[in-house]
Amino acid sequence: MSVFVVFETFGETLKERLDIDALEKYVSKIDGVYDTFQTPLLNQKTMLDKINEVKQNGGKDVNSVVAVTGSRVRLEKPLQRAMEGAGLDPNQLVITNVREQCALVHEKAEATEKAKGLVRVAIEKARLSTPLERRIVQRFNEVLVIGGGVSGIQASLDLAKLGVMVHLVEREPTIGGMMPLLGKTFPEDSCAICIGGPRMMDVGNEQSIELLDNSEVEVVIKMPVGYRVHVKRKPRYVDAEKCVACGQCTERCPVSVSDLSNGGISTRKAVYLPNPNAIPRKHIIDPEACLYLTKGSCRLCERVCPNQAINFKDEEKFKDLYVGSIIVATGVDNWDARKHPKYGVQYKNVIDQFQLARYLDGEGPTAGILTKPSDGQKPKKIVMIQCVGSRDPEINPWCSRYCCMAAMKHAEEIKLHQGADIDISILFKDIRAGGKYYEEFYNRVKTNSINFIHGNLDVVKEAEDGGLTVEYIDGKGQRASTPSDLVILSTGMVPSRGTLDLAEKLGIELG
Ligand code: SF4
Ligand code: SF4
CATH class of the missing domain: 3.40.50 (Rossmann fold)
Known part of the structure; x- marks a missing residue:
């Protein structure tokens, strides 16, 4: 040649x-x-x-x-x-x-x-060099989406619309993630569940989406034509085929535990529906809370279930998927403010913006009424603290780019729906309102009798009478403080738990 x-x-x-x-x-x-x-x-x-x-x-x-x-x-x-x-x-x-x-x-x-x-x-x-032989190799044409939050849901629906078979793996017993739990979105003040809910239902009804809720990716093996993915489905202890979500089991269950899907501001039973808009709309038993699964006696739910849906013999199931592509949409968690004592999370009347969103949500556990966790009374003076766990070289250097807007959205909602007489201050390092119509939103909120204090938090303290004091260094470098009876921490975002482990399984480099 x-x-x-x-x-x-x-x-x-x-x-x-x-x-x-x-x-x-x-x-x-x-x-x-x-x-x-x-x-x-x-x-x-x-x-x-x-x-x-x-x-x-x-x-x-x-x-x-x-x-x-x-x-x-x-x-x-x-x-x-x-x-x-x-x-x-x-x-x-x-x-x-x-x-x-x-x-x-x-x-x-x-x-x-x-x-x-x-x-x-x-x-x-x-x-x-030798000429390459051209070969047509058929890749697996199904797609795995990991994470059933709003991004994973939208990706799955878009792919299904294109005729692609999708396997949607969600760790929790319902899809939806955090977004539908936030009450309202900014800057439009739209109802979050009105945006997320129909999409969640579409996933449940879409023939081209296999929903693997309560499941986790165990092993990913790269193949020349795609990936073999080993998925573990955790036991639900409720037969999803038989359960009609009548709630009789929940009513009868004697166990109450903190409901983390509401940020811990309410309780749920050991057998429960993950939330009122859950997809799939099926009950589940928490094996760490259930008396029968931990101590060997109770089974009251089994007795009252009209459909014999309770199944204590349920066990882990495994499934192998063969997919051509994987979309990772694992979402975020709130930074855990317990990691630093200065934020005062140990005090009852210190909560975070996610918990506040659950208080303010009309469909939430308090039907939209904001009260102080310590005594159930309406708060008189609220201080919101920005950049909690963000923009701090000792914690996380990044800006989460949503906490300023979330604080302003909630401050305005409180003024409008809880009482214009509630005094609200926002302690900020900088206000970062970087998005379409965000600056206009900020300007609108500023006219709503909300105090913006430029400063850096030093510490949140609680007095013997339960009153809180927020101590800070103001914009001129002077020490200052302000009293409060409810402190809201604007915690930043971190990758959701398990992200590092998943990245390792998938061979994804993290920045
Ligand atoms: S009682 Fe049975 S059918 Fe009703 S919600 Fe509970 S498990 Fe489902
Ligand atoms: S067996 Fe478990 S889930 Fe059922 S009622 Fe008793 S504690 Fe609740």
């Missing part, structure tokens, strides 16, 4: 800096070179015509092309297309740049000698 070498002279300009004729003469004597050719401008058509001409004139064993030119960026794709058009393997194209780091930076004689070396190497490379 032999090589065809083409020289691009860039009009005649390259010839002023490089002795192309001498170079061509040198190249034509190299073993394996079938023919050479000079052209003022190289493009797809010139190349295609020339290869066809070479082949018609006896060059049938030519299988490689060396293009002696400038930067490969401009020519690689067009020349490869030309080679394909002429029936050659496009991978047999070798481009050597004799312009930028050769002709343009050396004297002509020196550049010509250097170019000889560069072109000889390119010819050897072309001669020694």
Whole structure:
């Protein structure tokens, strides 16, 4: 097999800096070179015509092309297309740049000698490479989406609409994630569940989406045509085929535990519906709270269930999926403010913005009424503290870019729906309202009798009577403080638990 070498002279300009004729003469004597050719401008058509001409004139064993030119960026794709058009393997194209780091930076004689070396190497490379065999390999055409929050839901629905079979794996017993629990969205003040709820239902009704709730990805094995994914489905102890979510089991269950899906501001039973909008709308038993599963006696739920849906023999199930692509949409958790004592999470009347959202949600556990956790009374003076766990080199350096807006949204909601007489202050480092209509939202909230205090939190303290004091360094560097009977921490976002482990399984590098 032999090589065809083409020289691009860039009009005649390259010839002023490089002795192309001498170079061509040198190249034509190299073993394996079938023919050479000079052209003022190289493009797809010139190349295609020339290869066809070479082949018609006896060059049938030519299988490689060396293009002696400038930067490969401009020519690689067009020349490869030309080679394909002429029936050659496009991978047999070798481009050597004799312009930028050769002709343009050396004297002509020196550049010509250097170019000889560069072109000889390119010819050897072309001669020694073997054309690749083209094979059509059918990849697995199903997709795995990990995470059933709003991003994973939307990705699944979009793929299903395109006719792709989707396996949606969600760790929790319901899809939806955090977004539908936030009450309202900013800056439009839209109802969060009105946005998330219909999409959640669409997932439940979509034939092309297999919902694997209460499940986790255990092992991912990369294959030439996609991935084999081993998924574990945790036991529900309630037969989802039989459960009609009548709630009789929940009513009868004697165990109450903190409901973390509401930020711990309410309780739930050991057998429960994850939330009123859960998809799938099926009950589940918490094995760590259930008396029968922990202590071996009770089974009251089993007695009252009209459909014999309780199944204490339920166990882990495993499933292998074969997918062509994986979408990771594992979402976020709130930074855990218990990690630093200055935030005062140990005090009853210190909560975070997620908990506040659950208080303010009309569909939430308090039906939208905000009270102090300590005594159930309406708060009189609220202080919101920004950048909790964010923009702090000792904790997390990043800005979560939503906490400023969340605080302002909640401050306005409190003024509108809980009482204009409630005094609200927002202690901020900077207000970051970087989004469409965010600045307008900020300007609107500022006119709503909400105090913006520029400063850095020092510590939250509780007095013996339960009153709180927020101590801070103000914008002028002076120590200052303000009393409060309810402190709201605007905690930043961190990757959801398990993200590091999952990234390792998937071989994803983290920034
Ligand atoms: S009583 Fe049975 S059918 Fe009703 S919610 Fe409980 S498990 Fe489901
Ligand atoms: S067996 Fe468990 S889930 Fe059922 S009622 Fe008793 S404690 Fe509740």
